[in-house]
Amino acid sequence: MSTQAIHAGWDAADGDHGAVAPPIFATSAYAHPEHASLKNLFARKCEGFAYSRSGNPTTAILEDRITALEGGIGAIAVASGQAAVTIALCALLEPGTHLVASNRLYGGTTEFLDDTLQDLGVRSTTVDPWDLGAWEQAITEDTRVVLLESIANPGAELVDLDAVAAIAHARDVVVVVDSTLASPALYRPGEHGADVVVHSATKYLAGHGTTLAGLIVDTGSFDPRRCPERWRRLTTRNRRFGVTFADEHDSDRSGLLAYARAKYVTDFGATLPAASAQQVLIGIETLDLRMPAISQRCEALAQRLDGQAGIARVDHPSLAHRRDQEIARRDFPRGTAGVFSVQLDGGEEAAAAFCDALELFTIAVNVGDVRSLVCHPGSTTHSHLSDTQREACGVTPGTVRLSIGLEDLEDLWADLQRGLAAVQALPTPADAEPAPALA
Ligand SMILES: Cc1ncc(COP(=O)(O)O)c(C=O)c1O
Structure with a gap:
């Protein structure tokens, strides 16, 4: 953990000038050697950077580092913890679907579920996180996500995540865990059944009260192809991007992050500035x-x-x-x-x-x-x-x-x-x- 916190995602040999610390790439756009290379990037035929709203090399280092620390398969860095919660849930929930959440949540998340998510046609039910029967009962055919915090704000309540995840997975429901207060130094939700982990990196990851940032990590356990009819936005061809996100990557990837980045990070524009990504990287070094x-x-x-x-x-x-x-x-x-x-x-x-x-x-x-x-x-x-x-x-x-x-x-x-x-x-x-x- 302490080694990865310092080294994952960046090696001085990676840069052009041997910069020891991860550099801040302060650029809006990226030069391409020829027309075809940018065209292929937009057609999703190759990977790379085009415009910093949807990706930046400094931010990518942070994404690789949190992926390593959480033992995941990929991550997206966004402008704040609130953006991380919003984007993760928007990517998983479509109008008419339902979410079951712990009633012990950060106030801003509860407000989002009650107000904006309802406006988007998604209903939510909250339960006492320690009442396993209540989780079981609250899940319906429409439920796609259960949401909880690994250490809840403000009472520091802990949940038996293994037990809640077993209930959710038996019904093909994705488990999203806000692990802001724990950070990967104290708890890795992926080892207890979480499919997606979100962080307000504003808190312990950045650690010094200087920076707003959010992270979404795919732990690798969610495969939308197991139940394709429940995850149509990932398992059918997307008209706008011309691809099926669940098929786009290797067999061990869910396609969820690619979808979230292409659609919601780009549309909402909740981009993490490169300088903020560097602040979070520095914070993580001593986490x-x-x-x-x-x-x-x-x-x-x-x-x-x-x-x-x-x-x-x-x-x-x-x-x-x-x-x-x-x-x-x-x-x-x-x-x-x-x-x-x-x-x-x-x-x-x-x-x-x-x-x-x-x-x-x-x-x-x-x-x-x-x-x-x-x-x-x-x-x-x-x-x-x-x-x-x-x-x-x-x-x-x-x-x-x-x-x-x-x-x-x-x-x-x-x-x-x-x-x-x-x-x-x-x-x-x-x-x-x-x-x-x-x-
Ligand atoms: C548990 C938790 N999740 C999410 C957030 C939102 O994060 P941010 O303030 O970085 O948007 C907070 C903020 O206090 C939080 O405590």
């Missing part, structure tokens, strides 16, 4: 060192916060009340990353006092930075959801999400104690002025 260190700090802080006055609940997979403790032990031996949440007794007022008292943590709606971050999901990342949806993903008015970075553990703990002290200092209902007597 294998960062993730266990971040996970250890996070677990230690979650355990120290558990049971403190003013806290109703701490959500981290290492804690005894959690249903996924066993999954953590079995599937996440290197830790469960740096995101967890606490529910404060005093609701949003307590959450605001807690966040405002912190000096080392930055109030920001990001995770996966080397800096520790804090936010109030109920009024930010999950604010557009219904009360029921918020409740389902464990977000209450008193929930605070923490994303632990790489600062010193004791400094972080001292800061969190400042937050707890501010909560304790809030007036309690008993301190409030007595109500004036009625005349």
